[in-house]
Amino acid sequence: MNDLPNAAVRALAELFPSGDLLTDAADCWAYGYDNSKRHAAPQAVVFAREHAQIEALVALCNEYAIPLIARGRGTGTTGATVPTHGGIVLSLERMDRILRVDPDNRLLIAEPGATNLAVQQAAGAHGFFWPPDPTSSAVCTLGGNLAYNSAGPRAVKYGTPRENTLGLRVVTGAGDSLHTGVFTTKGVVGYDLTRLIIGSEGTLAIITEATLKLTPLPEARRTLRAVYTDMRAAAHAVAAIMAQPVVPCALEFIDGAAIDMVRKHSTAELPQGAGAMLMIEVDGARAGLDEAAEAVAAAARVSGCVSVELARSKAEVEALWATRKALSPALRTIAPKKINEDVVVPVSRIPELIDGLRELGARHDITIVNFGHAGNGNIHVNLLVEPDDPRQAAAAEACLGDVFALVLRLDGTLSGEHGIGLVKRDYVALELGDSALALMHAIKRQFDPRGILNPDKALPPPRLDAAHNAR
């Protein structure tokens, strides 16, 4: 990687006080990682505190053709913030103010470095919450949530960032500052740039402020655990639950292999004959909530259902969640470098997906453990492999290709909330057609004509027109 031009380094130093600028390779090293465990070294790291700094930084990067990679706290799992082309990593973690909480208008304005938790706390003080709730909520930042369109369990009832964001303030790759969207829950003036930028993984623009749509906190919640003889029965229960009117605020599942893991590696208690499990939560006003929980429980009692338990106390809620919570540590113990996909299929196709995954696991000799957000059909498929072993890495790669082909055959999509980044980029063309990809690249060029923003992420490299036309 070439060094940054001296003039650029001098300009950076003028723009960012010494504590907010790292240029020493050792200092920069940690900012080359995300939770994908991929790494590439940036040539500089800057910590912005103001919109105007970012505007100047983008101008600088355009002038010197320096790649610019925005990041929050690095909890992403797809390598989207790994600076594979070098350049400057823009950390937004110090630009973390909650600028306004406006309960009368059900909105909150915050900077991208605010953690999801900080947003929830600021909203919660007024009786509201912001629905997106990634597992990493305590540390992940709002900017990252928006960049990936990250969701979590509550999305089944409350939607993803795209359904819960009113507007953005951004600096485009071309260096233009603009506001997108509105401060209201309706607005149809101009094209919807807000949703276009959400989920674009920092390739179109850098978000410097977001206006979030808040939802009133429910008065109460009921937690249920349903156990099944096997995954097919659990999958049928998911479809039955989603086909009745009460929408749960969480509808999580773990499969038999996952239950085995938990049994071996934790003390969480599980009923005999558990081949799959659903965790279900229902929230809302106190009045009517027991009836809602009962309606969901009734739908959950399909053939193959072993038990449906309702937690009666906070301790019981925790006991019911214990299995689910024991899972991630158990998986990390067994396979520290496991490959975790987050494919999505229509809810009614979950049984076919689970059956297909079992076959693929057998064919490629890989243990596959599945859990995830069943209500959205969003399944976290975990390949328990050691990718540093070349044989296992090759098997995993072949298996992943088969997994994605299966998902697309079932009308699914490759990622529900983790995004594409680097690690899934080369599979995107399996899902998106040539025309759609060409259009996305064309849109990218309008936002970022010099291609400085997070180059080569989210989309596979554009095909040459000649090659395209020859097909």
Place this chain on the structure above:
Amino acid sequence: MNDLPNAAVRALAELFPSGDLLTDAADCWAYGYDNSKRHAAPQAVVFAREHAQIEALVALCNEYAIPLIARGRGTGTTGATVPTHGGIVLSLERMDRILRVDPDNRLLIAEPGATNLAVQQAAGAHGFFWPPDPTSSAVCTLGGNLAYNSAGPRAVKYGTPRENTLGLRVVTGAGDSLHTGVFTTKGVVGYDLTRLIIGSEGTLAIITEATLKLTPLPEARRTLRAVYTDMRAAAHAVAAIMAQPVVPCALEFIDGAAIDMVRKHSTAELPQGAGAMLMIEVDGARAGLDEAAEAVAAAARVSGCVSVELARSKAEVEALWATRKALSPALRTIAPKKINEDVVVPVSRIPELIDGLRELGARHDITIVNFGHAGNGNIHVNLLVEPDDPRQAAAAEACLGDVFALVLRLDGTLSGEHGIGLVKRDYVALELGDSALALMHAIKRQFDPRGILNPDKALPPPRLDAAHNAR
């Protein structure tokens, strides 16, 4: 307007059987209108029945540089489908199949010519509905709903088409066929072209199929009518209702001037001292619904509240809605060519908006009647003028400019659901900055490089760079 080239007419005749092609000026005339009452004559009208025809039509229009304007049933109010540059009007009303209803996956796939009502009926047979519910539901088409991002009363609880559409099949202005989005409620592969196309008023692509997200029909509904001494009191009640946890599925208001209209021109009964009125509906499971209605009623009882009535029977529901329903006919009697805007402000700013509108009405000597979707802050501002009278037309134009400036000063937006089309196009630059507009034009060029799709609608004409830079 020039005639279409003979070769183009021959190609059209090959593509569309005689019953699906109009070229006679008299036959075409009616397709030059929409509900804005604006008119321009198209040179041909075609009725598509298949995606492939539209693909071929777009290719033809590109070849001969013919403007192509897609339309449904012409219920739009902004002139968005009026063929101001001539060309071909593509009516989608005969491409109206419901292709799939999939209750297990809570989705419905339909063609753009299906009416909103047909979509509701097809979904309703399985216990579901599609939330967008424009007043014109019985006749307006799905394609139009998506083109404008049209909503209606239910949006306050259930959102607009952007929150209720999973994916699209389209033909872009360049002639490329593509699928956008997914068949699932989560998906983050590639940029969000679905929402970009929704609300773009036929300027980017022609929608040939839409995959809609369905919502379970609520078991029951409660209807309330709250009467206030004046509009300020009603506006405070709206803010109070939106600040508590129960979200109504309708929160409509009519102001004092509107109540006067109804009093004079209908037999609907109104309590004495009614200076403003709210119609409120709450829906959900039967269990807990009375408590929910009571919570909303309690919030509605702010200072200045004259009465809050709950309908106990279907007849009572109809009686409560009678005033609201008498309003539109009354307004049409008084001012057949009234100007109807659909501005939006944050809910807490409604009192300022209403006060400001009263001042503007007095200043410009125009009766202004307001009603609309108060829960979204989406106010239908009706200027009762006779636009064929030059003095009144000039006053209306001046007044409109002031109305929009007021709305923007209150952090609002020019349109909540009617769109921009032709009639509001020249005001868009008041709301969107130069950079955002330039970017939208650049995006338009990527979808539609020859500019054949609905030219000069939705966005004001691009500024010349020279003029722009000179500012």
